[in-house]
Amino acid sequence: MRDALSLSDQDLVEQIKAGEDAPFEALLERYRDRVYRLVVSFTKNPADAEEVLQDVFLTVFRKIASFEHRSSFSTWLYRITVNTALMKLRSRGPVQESIDEYLPQFTKDGRHARMVVDFTQGPEKLLLRKEREQVLREAIEALPPDYKVVLVLRDLEGLSNEEVAEIVGASVLAIKARLHRARLVLRGRLERYVTASGAQS
Structure with a gap:
């Protein structure tokens, strides 16, 4: 695990695609707090944020084989995070106030x-x-x-x-x-x- 933490995101992704498990743990360790902080700033609810966090990393695990490095891994991860958080926010119902x-x-x-x-x-x-x-x-x-x-x-x-x-x-x-x-x-x-x-x- 220590060795995996020192690798770049791109190297970790390639190892995950090759079927190794430790690199995914390293990515999770590297980005968990950032993703959680971002989700809490959207949801304002720690329980919802935990749920979204789990959904985000489950989606990453399922879709990482299709990640093509056209953007950085962090940008791809943020995109998944934003989409997942938006789905959670929209499930709460419409916002009452018009801008x-x-x-x-x-x-x-x-x-x-x-x-x-x-x-x-x-x-x-x-x-x-x-x-x-x-x-x-x-x-x-x-x-x-x-x-x-x-x-x-x-x-x-x-x-x-x-x-x-x-x-x-x-x-x-x-x-x-x-x-x-x-x-x-x-x-x-x-x-x-x-x-x-x-x-x-």
Whole structure:
């Protein structure tokens, strides 16, 4: 097992294809925590995350013979993870909140139809840190799954637009659009919170 852990992903995959078991254990050891962390950021439920984690590695075990190295192993694994997590999220039922209400609306002369809250003056002064974090967590949780996945992979996991596009199976332009809309939703939720907090004080 120690020898297997020192091998590259590509070498491990080739050994698995040749019928060896230890390399799969090494891949599992190498990626288990990363996959679990990613899934928890989608599901927000440790029990669901454990179930998705098992499904992901079962899928990898079943399909690894068809892996062709057209992308890196980690990208292929993330794609399986995202698809499995999305199936779990969709099985919960539809998201109640529409993102359309957070998209910019303009008057006929091209001005914003509603007031835009200025966050440049330091949101720490506007919100207590814990409250703001809670509002953001709730806003991320309320995103439709396709937007949530892109936001988590791009902003929380730090992947590039190109990597996210490959994982999700969409164009870079589509990823940028989903990310922009997801960020608009988060901003809209924060604006509502700030406006409501200001009205109460």
